[in-house]
Amino acid sequence: MMFKKKDKGRRLKKWLFIGLCLLIIIPSAWILVTKLEGDKPVIQLSLQSRVVPADFEINGFVDDKKSGIRKLWISLMQNGKETVLLDEEYSTRGFLQKGTVTRAPIKLTVDAKKMCLSEGAARLRIAVWDHSWRDWWEGNQSYFEKEIILDTKSPVLSVLSSQHNVSKGGSGLAVYKLSEQCSQSGVFVGDDFFPGYPGYYDDQNIYLAFFAIPFDYDKKTDIYIKASDLAGNHSRSGFYHYIRNKKFISDIIKISDNFLNWKLPEFQSVDGFPVDKSSKDKFVFINKTLRDRNNHMILANGQKTENQIFWKDAFGRLPNSARRANFADHRVYKYNGNVISNAVHMGIDLASVKHAEVPAANSGKIVFAADNGIYGNLVCIDHGFGLMSLYAHLSRMVVNNDDLVAKGDIIGYTGTSGLAGGDHLHFGMFIDHVFVNPVEWWDASWINNNITSKIETVKSMVQ
Numbered sequence: 001m002m003f004k005k006k007d008k009g010r011r012l013k014k015w016l017f018i019g020l021c022l023l024i025i026i027p028s029a030w031i032l033v034t035k036l037e038g039d040k041p042v043i044q045l046s047l048q049s050r051v052v053p054a055d056f057e058i059n060g061f062v063d064d065k066k067s068g069i070r071k072l073w074i075s076l077m078q079n080g081k082e083t084v085l086l087d088e089e090y091s092t093r094g095f096l097q098k099g100t101v102t103r104a105p106i107k108l109t110v111d112a113k114k115m116c117l118s119e120g121a122a123r124l125r126i127a128v129w130d131h132s133w134r135d136w137w138e139g140n141q142s143y144f145e146k147e148i149i150l151d152t153k154s155p156v157l158s159v160l161s162s163q164h165n166v167s168k169g170g171s172g173l174a175v176y177k178l179s180e181q182c183s184q185s186g187v188f189v190g191d192d193f194f195p196g197y198p199g200y201y202d203d204q205n206i207y208l209a210f211f212a213i214p215f216d217y218d219k220k221t222d223i224y225i226k227a228s229d230l231a232g233n234h235s236r237s238g239f240y241h242y243i244r245n246k247k248f249i250s251d252i253i254k255i256s257d258n259f260l261n262w263k264l265p266e267f268q269s270v271d272g273f274p275v276d277k278s279s280k281d282k283f284v285f286i287n288k289t290l291r292d293r294n295n296h297m298i299l300a301n302g303q304k305t306e307n308q309i310f311w312k313d314a315f316g317r318l319p320n321s322a323r324r325a326n327f328a329d330h331r332v333y334k335y336n337g338n339v340i341s342n343a344v345h346m347g348i349d350l351a352s353v354k355h356a357e358v359p360a361a362n363s364g365k366i367v368f369a370a371d372n373g374i375y376g377n378l379v380c381i382d383h384g385f386g387l388m389s390l391y392a393h394l395s396r397m398v399v400n401n402d403d404l405v406a407k408g409d410i411i412g413y414t415g416t417s418g419l420a421g422g423d424h425l426h427f428g429m430f431i432d433h434v435f436v437n438p439v440e441w442w443d444a445s446w447i448n449n450n451i452t453s454k455i456e457t458v459k460s461m462v463q
């Protein structure tokens, strides 16, 4: 009996011990896992640039999924002086529960003048703590520090070139100097932006900006130079300009069934080609939708330009050729006596003998040499600082992308590829993303008066 009693008592003790252990272990484990968790809060910040203007925003958020955020502190430190931008505490729902805020957005507006911050470097400091019991109830802490540069002044913009007499559809050049490095600067002709580039003068703050006056320019359009620095401060300056009017002609082009039967099959595989529609509809698609798409493809090359003037003297035109169509001719297309389509001809058509050699109009770098829809086999040459020439409807191309060509080098042979009705060269020029009248660039005295003398005058001013 005694033995049995002893046994019972031992078993009770055992269960008591297990119970006691569970009573300690379970809450301890719970505290360890939840209240003593060691995950630090996450700080996410989106500052557009390291260089900021006088008024700027600090945006982002802090995140702490496990315990919630306890405290968030943000300051700007400059020349040993600390300006606290935010010092906020977030509560919990109760002693054993996590914080009420697991994700707190950061949205602060800094007004440098009001806060007596000065031009130059400052240190943005962010500290955040969570509701974890770690570190004797201090919580897990994350700290973030970043140097920012306060730039409160707008760039000073001085126009160095004078006399900008430009024709509708023509080209112009402005030369200007900036007081500081800018993220973007150039000439605006209404909404059309023509970037300026440094690199021609030793002084890297002097920029050349070739610009175009669209053929359909409206005289109310504003023309000015604008520069934005790295902090986003900007300056704007008008400059003397005179826009010469120019009349462009209208032309009727009759579309025959023979022409359609010859040309349409070439475009069958073009994206979006209306295979099931009539010949007329197919032509309209090619002349409008495809033309726009192809022009877009050509003009995108303007961005590939290099900061150097590759060209010299007047641009050459196709030797022994006759002009068949002009720049900015308004073309009305008639089929069976009805007007079916319209287009503006953004180049000059030159006809010589069949498969005539096509020389580069001036020195430059090949930026495009491939088939391009209505333009057929097409070559584009970069002449530097956004100025480009193009050669379309070639029967054959003998250059490749990135080839450097000298003025007069043969780049291909004339032909009828694309939407050409007979063997000819479609020659075009463009600045950045706007087609310009090539006639000006064939004229040595126009180039001297409007481009080279301007560049030389500035050179004599600054060197």
Ligand SMILES: [Zn+2]
Pocket (backbone or CB within 6 Å): 325, 345, 347, 348, 349, 425, 426, 427
């Ligand atoms: Zn043409």
